[in-house]
Amino acid sequence: MAEGLTKYYGEQRAVDDLSFTVQPGLVTGFLGPNGSGKSTTMRLILELDAPTAGDVTLNGKHYRDHTAPLHEVGALLEARSVHTGRSAYNHLLALAHTHGIGRRRVDELIDLVGLHDVARKRAGKFSLGMGQRLGIAAALLGDPSTIMLDEPVNGLDPEGILWVRHLLRGLAAEGRTVFVSSHLMSEMSLTADHLIVIGRGRKIADMSTEEFIRQASGGLVLVRTPQAAELRKALLSGPDVTVTAAGPGLFEVRGLTAVQIGEAAAANQLVLHELTPQQASLEEAFMTLTRDDVEFKAADLESEEAVL
Amino acid sequence: MSAVSQAQQIPRLSHTGRVTQLRVARSEWTKLRSLRSTLWSMFAGVLLTILLPVLFAALTSSHWGSMSPHERADRHPLDIALAGVNVSQLAIAVLGVLVITGEYSTGMIRASFTAVPKRLPVLWAKTAVFAVVAFLLMLPPVLIAFFASQAILSRHHILQISFSHSGVARSVIGGAVYLMLVGIFALGIGAIVRNTAGAIATFAGIFFVIPPLMNILPSNWNHAVSKYLPSEAGRQLFSLTHDANSLSLGAGARLFVGYCALTIAVAAFLLVRRDT
Numbered sequence: 143m144a145e146g147l148t149k150y151y152g153e154q155r156a157v158d159d160l161s162f163t164v165q166p167g168l169v170t171g172f173l174g175p176n177g178s179g180k181s182t183t184m185r186l187i188l189e190l191d192a193p194t195a196g197d198v199t200l201n202g203k204h205y206r207d208h209t210a211p212l213h214e215v216g217a218l219l220e221a222r223s224v225h226t227g228r229s230a231y232n233h234l235l236a237l238a239h240t241h242g243i244g245r246r247r248v249d250e251l252i253d254l255v256g257l258h259d260v261a262r263k264r265a266g267k268f269s270l271g272m273g274q275r276l277g278i279a280a281a282l283l284g285d286p287s288t289i290m291l292d293e294p295v296n297g298l299d300p301e302g303i304l305w306v307r308h309l310l311r312g313l314a315a316e317g318r319t320v321f322v323s324s325h326l327m328s329e330m331s332l333t334a335d336h337l338i339v340i341g342r343g344r345k346i347a348d349m350s351t352e353e354f355i356r357q358a359s360g361g362l363v364l365v366r367t368p369q370a371a372e373l374r375k376a377l378l379s380g381p382d383v384t385v386t387a388a389g390p391g392l393f394e395v396r397g398l399t400a401v402q403i404g405e406a407a408a409a410n411q412l413v414l415h416e417l418t419p420q421q422a423s424l425e426e427a428f429m430t431l432t433r434d435d436v437e438f439k440a441a442d443l444e445s446e447e448a449v450l
Numbered sequence: 451m452s453a454v455s456q457a458q459q460i461p462r463l464s465h466t467g468r469v470t471q472l473r474v475a476r477s478e479w480t481k482l483r484s485l486r487s488t489l490w491s492m493f494a495g496v497l498l499t500i501l502l503p504v505l506f507a508a509l510t511s512s513h514w515g516s517m518s519p520h521e522r523a524d525r526h527p528l529d530i531a532l533a534g535v536n537v538s539q540l541a542i543a544v545l546g547v548l549v550i551t552g553e554y555s556t557g558m559i560r561a562s563f564t565a566v567p568k569r570l571p572v573l574w575a576k577t578a579v580f581a582v583v584a585f586l587l588m589l590p591p592v593l594i595a596f597f598a599s600q601a602i603l604s605r606h607h608i609l610q611i612s613f614s615h616s617g618v619a620r621s622v623i624g625g626a627v628y629l630m631l632v633g634i635f636a637l638g639i640g641a642i643v644r645n646t647a648g649a650i651a652t653f654a655g656i657f658f659v660i661p662p663l664m665n666i667l668p669s670n671w672n673h674a675v676s677k678y679l680p681s682e683a684g685r686q687l688f689s690l691t692h693d694a695n696s697l698s699l700g701a702g703a704r705l706f707v708g709y710c711a712l713t714i715a716v717a718a719f720l721l722v723r724r725d726t
């Protein structure tokens with residue numbers, strides 16, 4: 143999809159030599175700290191902004207070259223893209239007209255996103271969450287094969303967040319390409335099958351969510367046993383296994399799953415008092431991964447203050 | 451919340467259509483008619499076009515007896531009938547500017563360009579729809595203004611002028627054509643400047659500030675240059691007489707259409723090249 147995508151705003155580098163492909167049938171999470179270039183990448187995909195270098199295509203074509211763009215991609219952008227003086231209904235209708243989509247479709251989508259009661263009100267009076275719902279309705283208007291949403295849960299209540307999660311999973315299950323940005327790792331781990339992580343416009347990680355979680359937790363298992371020496375011997379027989387003492391009768395084991403450790407203990411008739419796989423928090427893993435690539439760091443601010 | 455926790459099926463679209471210029475025009479028509487701000491601008495334009503000539507005619511009629519011959523000679527019935535055009539052009543210009551800058555200020559432009567990423571069809575559609583609406587909207591008011599002011603001045607034979615008199619119908623209808631073109635010019639300015647206040651200021655500068663500034667030039671320079679200004683060239687569309695210091699109807703109309711085409715062309719050039 144994207145190849146060597148680069149965008150400078152004057153001297154400011156927003157996206158830097160970014161290449162990635164988004165697969166259909168999956169929810170792909172697009173993660174990065176504030177200012178890492180997620181929204182810019184999405185604007186580049188839609189050719190709202192022109193890249194400084196590189197290229198991005200959708201289903202083999204530039205977005206601009208599609209004869210029916212709304213059937214290809216439905217997008218929710220970060221900044222509101224609605225005239226504040228127009229009603230939700232007329233906003234959707236105006237977009238629908240460009241592709242010869244009828245009024246019935248507009249009504250269907252207004253009902254779907256739950257804006258029925260306010261559809262005739264001016265969009266400028268909408269709350270943040272209602273605005274997001276209208277944006278999602280606009281994204282789905284053309285029944286697109288690719289859905290691209292920039293922080294869709296921003297401003298939504300818990301019910302709305304759950305609704306978006308089910309919606310995205312449902313869209314992917316229908317075989318559509320779902321590309322959704324967020325800076326909330328925890329939300330993405332529940333929604334996305336695949337993750338692309340960027341920092342300062344560069345790609346840091348591109349892997350399945352499972353793989354990301356596995357790497358993040360580091361495969362650490364906590365084991366407590368009164369037969370420490372025997373267990374250590376039994377476990378160390380495998381390759382790439384490390385056992386570290388963490389206290390009296392307490393070990394941290396790397397390189398084996400809890401299941402493998404339990405079975406090894408049983409085979410050697412050893413007693414276990416505790417067997418706990420350790421999950422590093424995903425949020426922590428995400429922060430570790432992007433630490434060096436964060437645009438605005440609290441620490442930076444502090445040190446600057448110290449200088450002043 | 452069982453409705454929420456179930457995966458919702460998005461209703462499928464039975465047939466898929468492509469973007470055509472006509473469809474984009476229909477979209478622009480929906481946009482234009484669904485904004486209260488544009489409806490107010492239109493209302494103001496219509497009202498000014500009718501009310502000012504009526505007021506002007508009523509004042510002329512009631513004061514006729516006390517006017518000097520010189521003042522009387524200065525009053526031309528067609529100038530009275532089209533007095534509103536000079537003022538309502540500002541309302542139409544604001545409308546033309548808002549058609550495009552309203553989308554930039556609210557972010558709507560991103561939605562428009564996502565639906566029509568080739569962009570130019572949006573500009574063509576906006577211009578065409580706006581031109582048709584502006585002309586059809588302003589034609590009845592100029593006609594009403596003409597006949598109403600004539601009715602009010604009916605006691606003064608010297609101020610009577612027949613609609614069938616040579617050039618009269620052309621000038622009255624020319625008033626509506628002028629307002630339409632002013633709107634197109636303003637729309638082009640709006641698309642170039644992309645900011646409501648900036649675009650209105652630019653328009654006002656060209657139409658209301660530069661022309662009087664010409665008076666500080668030596669008069670032979672002033673006469674040589676002024677007639678080529680957009681406002682002066684456009685004025686020939688609704689002037690009955692053309693003298694040595696003004697262009698002919700044909701030349702003025704052609705030049706004004708040229709100015710409009712130029713702003714729209716510059717707007718088109720920038721539209722496909724700039725980030726939104």
Ligand SMILES: Nc1ncnc2c1ncn2[C@@H]1O[C@H](COP(=O)(O)OP(=O)(O)OP(=O)(O)O)[C@@H](O)[C@H]1O
Binds near residue numbers: 155156181220325
């Ligand atoms: N139109 C613009 N003009 C100038 N600089 C811009 C523009 N848009 C983005 N930038 C800069 O590019 C960088 C990337 O911004 P972008 O909005 O793409 O980040 P993001 O990942 O979406 O951040 P967030 O999580 O806060 O939404 C930032 O440093 C930003 O200041």
Ligand SMILES: [Mg+2]
Binds near residue numbers: 180181182220292
């Ligand atoms: Mg963003």
